[in-house]
Amino acid sequence: MTGAASPCGEGDLSDPWVALEPGADPRERLRMVRIAHQRFTSSGTFAEPVREVIAASWRRSARARVSPDSVSATVEIPDDDLGSYRAEHPLARVMPLLRELTGSFAHDGEHLLAVCDANARLMWVEGHPGARRKAGRMNFVPGARWAESAMGTNAPGTALTEDRPVQVFATEHFTRTVQQWTCAAAPVHDPHTGRLLGAVDITGGNRLAHPHSLAFVQAVARAAESQLALLAPVPERSGIAELTALGRDEALLLVGGKKLRLSRRHSEILVLLATHPEGMTGDELLCGLYEDESVTPVTLRAELARLRRVLGPDVVASRPYRFALPVESDITTVERRLGAGAISAAAASYAGPLLPGSRAPAVVRLRWRIAEGVRASLIARSDPDLLADWAHAPWGADDLAVWQALGAARPTPTVAARIAELESELAAPTGRSDSAPEAPPRVRSWQ
Secondary structure, X not given: OOOOOOOEOOOOOOOOOOOOOOOOOHHHHHHHHHHHHHHHHHHOOOOOOOEHHHHHHHHHHHHOOOOOOOOOOOEOOOHHHHHHHHHHOHHHHHHHHHHHHHHHXXXXXXOEEEEEEOOOEEEEEEEOHHHHXXXXXXXXXXXXXXXXXXXXXXXXXXXXXXXXXXXXXXXXXXXXXXXXXXXXXXXXXXOXXXXXXXXXXXXXXXXXXXXXXXXXXXXXXXXHHHHHHHOOOOHHHOOOEEEEOEOOOOOEEEEOOEEEEOOHHHHHHHHHHHOOOOOEOHHHHHHHHOOOOOOOHHHHHHHHHHHHHHHOOOOEEOOOEXXXXXXXXXXXXXXXXXXXXXXXXXXXXXXXXXXXXXXXXXXXXXXXXXXXXXXXXXXXXXXXXXXXXXXXXXXXOOOHHHHHHHHHHOOOHHHHHHHHHHHHHHHOOOOOOOOOOOOOOOOOOOO
16 A cells, blocks of 8 residues: 555654544544545555554555445344343443443434444444434444444444454544444453443534543443442353354363363364253264264273363263353354344354364364355345355355345345356356355264
8 A cells, every 4th residue: 555645653642542642633633534534545655644543544444345425224133132132232231330330421412322243243232312313323322333344444443453452533434424423442352251232322513622531431441340340140140151162173161260271172072062052962962073984982081081171070061971061152152143134243252164174074064054144144135244244254165156245135246256256166167066065964873
């Protein structure tokens, strides 16, 4: 990326995450950034210096093919799903605190408080009625997705991408319809695991372009994390094991306050037990885990003994083998959301193929079932943002059917070129015979 001027960095602002230092002329900054935005969106170069955090975000927005003329965000969580989604989200527990800390600030300043999940989907948007009506015209409303890949540079989306508090001033927004707003947002993490839960955002007019606004929203986010740390565990989740296996070769198990990283074989065992709550016999596990029919039950028993030493004696029971306590997994979360028709929520929960390096027959079939369930639902839904997320993920880069659906929903020269490239590869003698993921072989019978 080249241009008449390089994006400015920390040398221009003592805090590069703040939009305007005290004493800076907001009108002059507005003018300079507008020129820079016009030049960048027309030629990909910079005519005037902008903050490095904004320049990097503009580049990401351009790579995601966000249009600077987008009118409004897409509502991904419909009203029918919104109540249950909010109730299940960890940040629901700190909403009373957030309202208490920001309520008068938002109302008196004609600002909005917005709280989003880790995928930048707004869950709550509250504050001054006039500001809410105005924001509603660009779908800055509960259920709408404000990720950078959907709406370009904006405080909640950029704060989540950078994983730190950030302020976005007026014309620093990538989408022109948002440039009448200024916002500041800070990410919120689970204080026990460090997992990114979402972000707190204050959105309003140019009066928010002050370092105090960023410091305020950062303090609010820290207060939310402190409150989460003080709260007792949610009653219905105490005594529950949580298994994370999508998009990773080595699963993570959270149990008894400990996070355990498992070996691949132990990951495979726990995935099968998590998806068979009724339990599995030794023969069933043996056939599900090993392609080689010569592997003996002794090998499996030795592996299970090692697994028990890692987990402790009270996690896996035998006769049949099963979890000895309730277990929640990202696998069941995706399948439950698919079953309920919450396609966008299911896609957001899908972090990638299940244990992608595993060759265990039962895991291979389960991997295919989950991926194909999400993929087919996205094609049927025809939402261009959801299709784009899948197509640009590593597992969707060569998926012709998804790219074709994306081309029908959002025809652009880039998408058309990728479709033509994939079709050419499939037509070649050495090309693939089908764009869909290949169905795995059946698991050999243990009966």
